Amino acid sequence: MSPSVSLRVSDSDSTACARCLEIKSRSDLDRMLWCEGCCESARSRSSSQSWIVGFIVAVILSVWIYLYIQPSDLVIGGWIGTVLAAFYVSARVAREVLYAVKRINNRATDQAVPPRQDSH
Numbered sequence: 001m002s003p004s005v006s007l008r009v010s011d012s013d014s015t016a017c018a019r020c021l022e023i024k025s026r027s028d029l030d031r032m033l034w035c036e037g038c039c040e041s042a043r044s045r046s047s048s049q050s051w052i053v054g055f056i057v058a059v060i061l062s063v064w065i066y067l068y069i070q071p072s073d074l075v076i077g078g079w080i081g082t083v084l085a086a087f088y089v090s091a092r093v094a095r096e097v098l099y100a101v102k103r104i105n106n107r108a109t110d111q112a113v114p115p116r117q118d119s120h
């Protein structure tokens, strides 16, 4: 009669999501046993964190260009474009990497939210 028993569903079509432990239909989980909502939240978290990474890369690159290349006013626009491109590309790469790391380092219940709040 323990509530945790309810997580073990004998029905083979239903499995607990590896992240939020909500019981989902097997077809709603991906190969890592993550439900759609968890994939979405991991993706959006990775996305917001990736902009920070991109920003840091852009700042470091700007400092490096400023100190070592010392562009003249004539070509500064090109360097600004380079920094913006580096910002964008590194943010995109960081997003994929952060997402992959989240997937690999998944610790069950790490960010688990109780499946049922007493909203009813």
Ligand SMILES: [Zn+2]
Residues within 6 Å of the ligand: 017, 018, 019, 020, 021, 022, 034, 035, 036, 037, 038
């Ligand atoms: Zn989930």
